[in-house]
Amino acid sequence: MAKYIVKRIAYMFMSLFIIATATFFLMKMLPGSPLQSAAKLSPEQRAVVYEKYGLNDPLPTQYVKYMGNLLQGDFGTSFQFKNADVMTLILKKLEYSMILGTQALIVGTIIGIVLGMIAALKQNTIWDYGSTIIAILGISIPSFVFAVLLQYVFAVNLEWFDVGLWKGWKSSVLPSIALAIGPVAIAARFIRTEMIEVLSSDYILLAKAKGANGFEIAFKHALRNALIPLITVLGPVAAGLLTGSLVVEQIFAIPGIGEQFVKSISSNDFSVIMGTTIFFSVFLIVIILIVDILYGVIDPRIRLSGGDK
Amino acid sequence: MKNFKVLWLVSLMLVLSVVLAACGGKVSDTDTGQEGEKDTPEKETAGDSEQVLRLIESAEIPSVDSSVVEDAVGFNVLNNVMEGLYRLDENSLAVPAMADGEAEVSEDGLTYTFKIRDAQWSNGTPVTAHDFVFAWQRAVDPDTGSPYGPYLMEGMVKNATEIGKGEAELADLGIRAEDDQTLVIELEREVPYFLSLMSFGTFYPLNEEFVTEQGDAYASNSDSMIYNGPFVFTDWDGTGNSWKYEKNENYWDADTVQLEEIYVDVVKETATAVQLYEKDQIDRIALSAEYAMQYADDPEVINELETAVFYFKMNQERNGEATPLANADIRKAIAKAFDKEELADAVLANGSIGANYLVPQDFTFDEDGKDFRDYSGTFSEYNVEEAQEHWKKGLEALGTDSVTIEILGGDTENAKKQQEWFKSQLEKNLEGLTIKLKEVPFNVRLELDETSDYDMQSAGWSPDFQDPISFIELFTENSPQNKMGFANAEYDQLIEDTKTTLADKPVERFEAFAKAEKILLEDEAAIIPQYQRGRMVLMNSKVKGLVTHPFGGDYSYKWTYIE
Numbered sequence: 001m002a003k004y005i006v007k008r009i010a011y012m013f014m015s016l017f018i019i020a021t022a023t024f025f026l027m028k029m030l031p032g033s034p035l036q037s038a039a040k041l042s043p044e045q046r047a048v049v050y051e052k053y054g055l056n057d058p059l060p061t062q063y064v065k066y067m068g069n070l071l072q073g074d075f076g077t078s079f080q081f082k083n084a085d086v087m088t089l090i091l092k093k094l095e096y097s098m099i100l101g102t103q104a105l106i107v108g109t110i111i112g113i114v115l116g117m118i119a120a121l122k123q124n125t126i127w128d129y130g131s132t133i134i135a136i137l138g139i140s141i142p143s144f145v146f147a148v149l150l151q152y153v154f155a156v157n158l159e160w161f162d163v164g165l166w167k168g169w170k171s172s173v174l175p176s177i178a179l180a181i182g183p184v185a186i187a188a189r190f191i192r193t194e195m196i197e198v199l200s201s202d203y204i205l206l207a208k209a210k211g212a213n214g215f216e217i218a219f220k221h222a223l224r225n226a227l228i229p230l231i232t233v234l235g236p237v238a239a240g241l242l243t244g245s246l247v248v249e250q251i252f253a254i255p256g257i258g259e260q261f262v263k264s265i266s267s268n269d270f271s272v273i274m275g276t277t278i279f280f281s282v283f284l285i286v287i288i289l290i291v292d293i294l295y296g297v298i299d300p301r302i303r304l305s306g307g308d309k
Numbered sequence: 310m311k312n313f314k315v316l317w318l319v320s321l322m323l324v325l326s327v328v329l330a331a332c333g334g335k336v337s338d339t340d341t342g343q344e345g346e347k348d349t350p351e352k353e354t355a356g357d358s359e360q361v362l363r364l365i366e367s368a369e370i371p372s373v374d375s376s377v378v379e380d381a382v383g384f385n386v387l388n389n390v391m392e393g394l395y396r397l398d399e400n401s402l403a404v405p406a407m408a409d410g411e412a413e414v415s416e417d418g419l420t421y422t423f424k425i426r427d428a429q430w431s432n433g434t435p436v437t438a439h440d441f442v443f444a445w446q447r448a449v450d451p452d453t454g455s456p457y458g459p460y461l462m463e464g465m466v467k468n469a470t471e472i473g474k475g476e477a478e479l480a481d482l483g484i485r486a487e488d489d490q491t492l493v494i495e496l497e498r499e500v501p502y503f504l505s506l507m508s509f510g511t512f513y514p515l516n517e518e519f520v521t522e523q524g525d526a527y528a529s530n531s532d533s534m535i536y537n538g539p540f541v542f543t544d545w546d547g548t549g550n551s552w553k554y555e556k557n558e559n560y561w562d563a564d565t566v567q568l569e570e571i572y573v574d575v576v577k578e579t580a581t582a583v584q585l586y587e588k589d590q591i592d593r594i595a596l597s598a599e600y601a602m603q604y605a606d607d608p609e610v611i612n613e614l615e616t617a618v619f620y621f622k623m624n625q626e627r628n629g630e631a632t633p634l635a636n637a638d639i640r641k642a643i644a645k646a647f648d649k650e651e652l653a654d655a656v657l658a659n660g661s662i663g664a665n666y667l668v669p670q671d672f673t674f675d676e677d678g679k680d681f682r683d684y685s686g687t688f689s690e691y692n693v694e695e696a697q698e699h700w701k702k703g704l705e706a707l708g709t710d711s712v713t714i715e716i717l718g719g720d721t722e723n724a725k726k727q728q729e730w731f732k733s734q735l736e737k738n739l740e741g742l743t744i745k746l747k748e749v750p751f752n753v754r755l756e757l758d759e760t761s762d763y764d765m766q767s768a769g770w771s772p773d774f775q776d777p778i779s780f781i782e783l784f785t786e787n788s789p790q791n792k793m794g795f796a797n798a799e800y801d802q803l804i805e806d807t808k809t810t811l812a813d814k815p816v817e818r819f820e821a822f823a824k825a826e827k828i829l830l831e832d833e834a835a836i837i838p839q840y841q842r843g844r845m846v847l848m849n850s851k852v853k854g855l856v857t858h859p860f861g862g863d864y865s866y867k868w869t870y871i872e
Contacts, residue, residue, distance in 0.1 A: 031753045031755070031756040036456075037456045039755055039758075041456055048451045049455070052451065078548075080371050081372065081547060082372035083372070083374070083547075084529065084548050148580070156588075159588075163581060163588055163590070164584070164585060250577050250581075253550070253578065255369075
């Protein structure tokens with residue numbers, strides 16, 4: 001196990017290196033300048049300002065410099081926010097997105113699992129149809145449409161929550177629900193399909209024959225096996241929540257990372273583009289690693305160390 | 310019956326998810342600590358007149374370091390927390406601020422002597438002439454990497470250009486402190502709008518001792534700065550989406566300032582802003598076009614005319630070859646072939662007005678307060694008949710009966726709507742014309758502009774100082790804004806004259822600008838004006854005295870109060 005994890009971490013650094021390199025050169029091909037007022041300056045004036053930020057150097061030099069700094073943990077400073085340290089900037093914005101994403105993921109998955117189980121256990125009843133409808137709605141309605149609806153009903157009309165802005169946990173409720181609708185749908189669909197398959201398998205029949213009660217069968221035997229494919233997709237879903245919360249964050253005027261990522265690209269904020277890309281990559285890779293480890297915990301048949309000879 | 314059950318189930322799930330999410334929220338609250346009840350104002354304002362203003366911005370603050378700031382939000386903050394030698398007053402006229410009385414100007418108009426007012430920074434140290442010297446040197450220093458310092462000072466302040474080239478020392482810059490209260494500025498040429506420029510952020514003073522002590526951390530958050538303006542800036546962490554202004558008790562004119570606090574939050578979605586406004590959580594919002602129509606008759610709507618003007622650049626030479634636009638008749642035909650009023654009222658519908666000019670109205674005035682527009686005429690007015698005459702002549706000269714022209718424009722919803730409209734108008738009014746639309750992101754458009762790789766381009770300009778030259782000068786042969794193969798010696802000469810022989814003759818100078826504008830728009834139709842941008846705003850009727858400015862910081866809260 002330990003050997004496996006070490007190997008995976010080594011691979012992780014290799015992937016990161018490739019991602020960083022590719023992003024760096026792709027990013028430098030973007031049209032435009034990180035200076036907002038670049039169009040006003042004469043070429044000479046522009047050159048003077050670029051000199052200060054090292055943008056006049058040939059690309060390979062810039063690349064080597066950047067990677068050197070990166071190895072020392074220095075992500076540089078932002079162009080959009082003069083003097084702002086990229087890592088501090090990302091962490092500050094990330095806090096909000098993390099809160100929303102985690103809540104959405106936890107709540108969404110739990111509700112999704114419950115819905116999926118109900119649907120599978122009460123197959124072809126009104127319960128099944130109801131949960132299927134929710135799942136279909138969840139997949140087909142984009143989270144931002146749902147966000148606007150929630151905002152209108154619960155904030156504008158009922159006034160239970162704030163329309164927007166971040167004023168503590170209460171502000172996180174509506175956006176979290178809006179973001180949770182996706183995970184709800186995905187979890188419900190997967191659990192239903194898997195459970196139905198598992199419930200019709202021989203060992204469930206055996207368990208029933210042995211006299212295990214319905215509850216025990218549903219949770220101990222069926223759910224545990226049905227969770228495996230769900231865990232596989234939850235990794236990307238989690239990453240998607242973090243990066244894809246942009247529109248929901250804007251609707252509720254929450255200063256999250258999703259928006260920052262997009263803005264850094266449109267404003268050629270090179271150091272923030274690099275910082276967020278690397279950060280998201282690490283996040284995704286770590287999640288995939290965790291998912292792989294979780295497999296072993298849930299299903300002992302899966303041996304992580306693989307072809308141990 | 311069955312349907313009802315489904316509905317019931319769906320609503321049960323919704324309610325359940327609300328409850329569950331609320332629980333989840335509580336957990337994270339303890340995790341992140343303090344955030345809890347932040348001091349954003351939810352206080353009821355009904356009845357009392359608490360001097361608190363609640364605003365939103367559409368973007369974060371990139372920087373409030375006066376040497377490096379280059380965007381509207383930053384300049385706006387600076388205008389309210391700092392003060393230069395001059396300040397734009399309630400009527401947007403430059404009046405002495407840190408300067409104690411009007412400046413003394415030498416015969417030749419090249420030397421300005423300012424007495425500095427008895428004023429203090431927010432930490433109690435006095436504001437002196439040295440603070441200006443330090444700030445100006447810092448802004449022009451290549452090591453600072455300031456775009457606006459060199460942009461505004463080169464060719465104006467003595468030796469600024471040489472410093473940019475590395476041929477002179479910072480100390481050679483044409484600004485010196487004779488003593489703590491006396492500041493002398495030397496210019497390279499006469500600059501008729503110099504005093505209004507002194508209200509611009511880049512020229513604000515900086516306390517050397519404080520700035521040097523802070524080093525790189527200066528202006529990285531609201532605590533690492535000191536202020537000499539009507540307000541002090543607080544609760545800003547450098548990248549955050551909210552900040553606050555508090556009345557500056559050390560401000561020399563603190564008696565005038567009535568507001569105690571101003572809260573600002575960043576809200577990017579107009580829909581969200583409208584809801585917040587409707588819930589009386591903010592006092593002022595700008596409306597986008599779709600809401601502008603909806604609120605057009607609301608009593609709290611205010612139309613504000615901005616000083617940004619939009620126009621078509623007509624590229625006469627693309628990739629070394631003459632475009633159809635190289636023919637003056639073709640350009641003139643297009644100039645008269647679309648109805649600017651309809652564009653402003655039906656397509657933009659946000660308070661913008663059709664423009665038959667380049668230099669905006671309500672922007673520059675002569676010494677008697679007469680608008681520059683009264684010196685100049687209107688050009689390229691909508692006239693289909695004349696347009697078609699020019700068009701016929703143009704096609705004959707080109708020896709063809711059909712022309713395809715590309716319009717380069719932005720890729721935002723509003724920009725696309727406008728391009729579509731231009732296409733339909735021009736194709737309808739000019740027979741044989743085919744318009745191809747090319748909609749690209751802003752940065753791509755700038756790059757295509759840089760290489761003159763377009764036929765017609767929708768572009769716009771907002772001024773950085775209060776003088777017609779900020780617009781008129783854009784299209785001289787060597788201007789970085791030209792990039793459309795346009796050159797007219799007479800036009801260039803007129804602009805040169807306004808800087809030299811006419812510099813001290815205000816009336817003749819304005820007349821020269823008017824002549825240049827006529828050449829550009831009527832004789833040459835080198836560019837075709839579209840509209841002057843407006844802003845439709847909803848503002849709480851209790852808010853009084855919020856002043857808007859045509860350049861620099863957009864707003865002043867110094868005279869604002871809550872009724």
